[in-house]
Amino acid sequence: MILLDAARSDRFSAYGYEHPTTPVMDELAAAGVVFEQHYAQDTATRMSVPSYLYSRYFVAPIFPNSAHVPFSHPDNLFQRPDDEAISFVRAFEEAGFLTAAISAHNWTGEDTPFAEEFIETHSTSARIGAGKQGYTLAEKVIDYTIDWIDENREHDFFLYVHLMDTHFPHYFDGEAQTLFGASTYNASSFKNNGWPKDLRSPLSAEDRRYLDAMYDGSLRYADGQIGRLVEHLRKRGLERTAIAITSDHGENLLEGPGRYEEDGASILTHGGPWYEPVARIPFILYDPSRLQPARYAGPTEGVDVGPTLLALGGVPVPLGKRFDGVDLLEVLDGQAEPKPHALYNHGIRSGRYKCLFDEPEALLGEQPIDPEKLTGRLFDLEEDPGERVNLFEDRRDLVEQLASEYREALKAPYDRFVAARSGEQPRSAFAISAKHLSSESSWRPVRVGINDCLSNEPGDEPLEIEIPMPDGPYDLTLKLRGEAVVEVADQRQAVQGDFREMPRFGAIAVEGETFRATVTPQGEAATTLCFLGFTPPVSEVDAAAQEARLQRLRTLGYVQ
Numbered sequence: 398m399i400l401l402d403a404a405r406s407d408r409f410s411a412y413g414y415e416h417p418t419t420p421v422m423d424e425l426a427a428a429g430v431v432f433e434q435h436y437a438q439d440t441a442t443r444m445s446v447p448s449y450l451y452s453r454y455f456v457a458p459i460f461p462n463s464a465h466v467p468f469s470h471p472d473n474l475f476q477r478p479d480d481e482a483i484s485f486v487r488a489f490e491e492a493g494f495l496t497a498a499i500s501a502h503n504w505t506g507e508d509t510p511f512a513e514e515f516i517e518t519h520s521t522s523a524r525i526g527a528g529k530q531g532y533t534l535a536e537k538v539i540d541y542t543i544d545w546i547d548e549n550r551e552h553d554f555f556l557y558v559h560l561m562d563t564h565f566p567h568y569f570d571g572e573a574q575t576l577f578g579a580s581t582y583n584a585s586s587f588k589n590n591g592w593p594k595d596l597r598s599p600l601s602a603e604d605r606r607y608l609d610a611m612y613d614g615s616l617r618y619a620d621g622q623i624g625r626l627v628e629h630l631r632k633r634g635l636e637r638t639a640i641a642i643t644s645d646h647g648e649n650l651l652e653g654p655g656r657y658e659e660d661g662a663s664i665l666t667h668g669g670p671w672y673e674p675v676a677r678i679p680f681i682l683y684d685p686s687r688l689q690p691a692r693y694a695g696p697t698e699g700v701d702v703g704p705t706l707l708a709l710g711g712v713p714v715p716l717g718k719r720f721d722g723v724d725l726l727e728v729l730d731g732q733a734e735p736k737p738h739a740l741y742n743h744g745i746r747s748g749r750y751k752c753l754f755d756e757p758e759a760l761l762g763e764q765p766i767d768p769e770k771l772t773g774r775l776f777d778l779e780e781d782p783g784e785r786v787n788l789f790e791d792r793r794d795l796v797e798q799l800a801s802e803y804r805e806a807l808k809a810p811y812d813r814f815v816a817a818r819s820g821e822q823p824r825s826a827f828a829i830s831a832k833h834l835s836s837e838s839s840w841r842p843v844r845v846g847i848n849d850c851l852s853n854e855p856g857d858e859p860l861e862i863e864i865p866m867p868d869g870p871y872d873l874t875l876k877l878r879g880e881a882v883v884e885v886a887d888q889r890q891a892v893q894g895d896f897r898e899m900p901r902f903g904a905i906a907v908e909g910e911t912f913r914a915t916v917t918p919q920g921e922a923a924t925t926l927c928f929l930g931f932t933p934p935v936s937e938v939d940a941a942a943q944e945a946r947l948q949r950l951r952t953l954g955y956v957q
């Protein structure tokens with residue numbers, strides 16, 4: 398299984414793109430099965446990866462394993478897999494397969510919960526190193542993969558390879574220059590890492606061509622490296638090795654000025670609402686010994702990947718376990734009904750329409766749906782593929798119909814997810830955004846870069862913080878600007894920050910499954926608090942490795 402992080406299907410030649418970005422994967426697609434309307438369950442890695450790993454519509458996110466990345470909602474600290482859940486990787490293992498992950502992504506490294514699902518996990522950034530991109534380039538990842546295959550070719554194996562080359566940042570070199578052509582461009586609208594200097598300004602035609610060339614070049618480069626792997630498998634006589642190509646989510650490429658600012662998405666080029674550029678992803682299955690060439694036009698989802706790969710490998714679902722997704726091979730063979738829609742935890746794609754709900758929890762509670770309280774966005778993707786015209790108010794009849802479909806499909810999975818809770822302390826570091834710290838506060842919400850923060854005015858009361866959290870010892874740090882006195886239990890300490898470093902409060906203990914603290918501003922200037930970082934105790938801490946990981950996260954845009 399080759400995972401191309403942040404790869405959107407409409408940039409694959411096999412999916413109709415006009416430029417030759419994916420000749421190798423086009424060849425696999427022509428001889429394999431192409432799922433044309435394949436949707437990610439989320440628009441960010443932290444949610445989409447566990448969703449396809451466990452085949453679950455609702456799942457706790459992958460923790461970034463860093464106290465510098467505020468992605469955790471407090472409720473997620475208590476979530477655990479439900480009793481019927483199993484990763485499809487673990488199912489391969491139980492059937493006798495050697496399972497391994499070779500990953501260039503920092504969040505799927507050897508010391509993460511993700512790694513526990515595999516017999517072996519190989520973090521290329523830690524073992525090989527990362528360049529200016531913040532990750533190991535595909536050439537070195539594929540070199541590592543080829544060596545691993547040669548060492549383990551006598552085993553039945555499931556191998557997961559996570560490539561990061563289609564993920565931001567993008568540079569104008571190599572394949573990007575080739576795709577852009579011989580004409581010159583001064584790139585004055587972009588930083589050297591491919592990020593536009595001004596999100597709100599429209600791109601000129603040349604700006605657009607430059608940005609497209611950087612992204613398309615990254616995809617073309619990754620495609621060439623996949624070609625090396627495919628050729629190696631053929632030379633080694635491993636014709637019965639099935640290959641699956643997919644992604645965790647797509648990538649926004651500034652299709653409209655100001656889009657990300659108004660929707661509150663991060664500075665990264667993915668995340669945010671379930672729009673087509675980040676929602677639709679490739680899914681290609683290549684196995685000429687068992688699959689006939691086909692193109693399937695019906696909706697499919699990330700949760701279907703695991704059940705389908707298990708079926709391809711002849712592996713049954715373990716007794717007492719079940720998936721939310723389906724075996725797409727049965728759908729192809731006509732043994733199972735086609736899926737009527739694709740689902741997201743905030744919306745549904747059904748036929749030509751996509752509906753995104755502002756408050757999906759209201760649709761999944763115990764009370765019946767109140768049509769008058771529904772808010773959100775409705776798009777006709779045939780008439781409006783750019784998702785610019787919101788029909789939500791004009792087509793309330795269709796909204797109610799889609800809301801009912803959404804509830805019918807997701808109520809049981811949601812209830813199962815909510816009921817699966819544990820008070821066990823997380824093993825990975827995490828951070829809680831200031832927007833989750835206190836529901837009653839005179840501090841005002843502000844946006845600082847990619848972070849949702851709280852800022853005080855002179856004379857404001859201290860910020861009283863109360864966060865549900867599993868009991869145990871933690872090391873506490875704060876992302877803030879200004880001066881404040883922080884009190885936790887009987888500990889009191891003055892802290893000062895300027896956003897460049899996270900001041901450390903020190904060791905604390907959470908009891909009664911609630912973290913409580915008081916932040917009292919000091920001085921004349923405002924104090925702005927963006928998030929709190931919590932690091933559970935670990936037996937050994939490699940300071941150099943921690944700093945290297947933090948630098949990679951900065952390069953990838955997850956940390957400012």
